[in-house]
Amino acid sequence: MTPEQMIAVRVLEKHRLAVPVDVEGLVAQFADMEEDFLPPGVDAVLVNNPVVRARPLIVVEKNQLPARKRFTLAHELGHLLIPWHLGVVGCHPTAFEDWGGQIYQEGESEANRFASELLMPSSWLKLVVENASGLREVYDWLATADASDAAASLALARCMPPGRIIAQVDASGIVLVAAVSPGTAVSAPRRGSKVRESQYDGLSAVHESLARPRSVIHRWILPEEDSLSGSDGEGSAEILARIMRRGLPDEQMVKASQVLAGVVGYANSKFKFSGQTEGQFISVLRQRLLGREDFKWLTGDAEFSKFLAVKARELVGRGR
Ligand SMILES: [Zn+2]
Structure with missing residues (x-):
């Protein structure tokens, strides 16, 4: 606090x-x-x-x-x-x-x-998060604080468990406010951008939405392994090295890194100027890798999603 x-x-x-x-x-x-x-x-x-x-x-x-x-x-x-x-x-x-x-x-x-x-005190918000089931109940409860939906959404985000993404959008799907809970590796959709329900499908997120009087609230919940709460500051290279040590013999590591860099680079250049969101980029990359026999060592690893999320964040952060 x-x-x-x-x-x-x-x-x-x-x-x-x-x-x-x-x-x-x-x-x-x-x-x-x-x-x-x-x-x-x-x-x-x-x-x-x-x-x-x-x-x-x-x-x-x-x-x-x-x-x-x-x-x-x-x-x-x-x-x-x-x-x-x-x-x-x-x-x-x-x-x-x-x-x-x-x-x-x-x-x-x-x-x-x-x-x-x-x-909206944190102690009260925690009660809401723990006891309300579903978005509707959460926002019905939040409404008792007499705050705007935008303020309520942002307050909510700071008290949700890792791996939650909240976005309040207008009638045409444009983001008014958005935030992620602490310990979530992916970024929230940018303000002014257009969101889709499938925004975070690349991370197997569960999506929920709620119609409000003048807006729609979207919430995505990432699977536990994807919430990346433990990955503070860890770069994709470190995660990849760990995955390689688990799944590849030493003599194949250099070759595998080169091939992977090629796949990532291709996906990256292809979408460089198309205003892709992080989630969409992750989704494309995931599909490319899942289809390949020679990447089983990566796609079959428990940290595959985490690697994708951190890699995407690095690329997006660099302006791709
Ligand atoms: Zn002021």
Whole structure:
């Protein structure tokens, strides 16, 4: 758990709050609140400067759906309560996809993680994940937190076991938000890309979907061996070397690596410019290898899927 999530947990305990969290009541204890029309792309403005005014002020964009407004308020509260956040900030907290912090400032990501933990605490999410059967029940339960589906999906992803992929898409299948659970080797579908149910067939994933009022939620569950929880940082070369030691005599290893590099290279060049997803690339590569007698040593190995997933991730990461 990150420091900002721990701050959220302490706030919940201190104020004896449970889901659905009374976020307005909580914020009122720390700041004044106003609603106004803000410039496009700004969900809230926080004035937290004792020289300007004695009590902090949060101005929230008027035209926000209630669930989004709750998240925005929780996000601004994060800026107030995370000790290293200071000053006046204009925020667009619902740029959820940037929680990793690569694009927006790290402070925005921290405030988002605080808000997510405040509205949907990890301890509560774990109960949901363990006790709800099927996506519908999961989202019915998540709905009791009064968060948007997008926020709920991202919160859910952080508490699911390894090997889970979640994507919320619009009516035409374009990804609004997507995430993978911790310890999952494959990447989530990119925001703005189009998803297919067969996206992760190459990894024998089980697919489930759920229609929501304005979107569809997809979930893929990878088989245990494919969740790759133990492969942190391990490259495909290391995995391949292990598979080779198990299945090939020493004198065949060099030749086998060369032939394999050829097959991978061919699949890679063929799909280089076609915008293939990682899952589709894995699927193509798997089919090519499964059909060949001389690759039985690889395709029959328990770590075959893991090798494919890590290899694909390396190639995609390199921009193929
Ligand atoms: Zn912010």
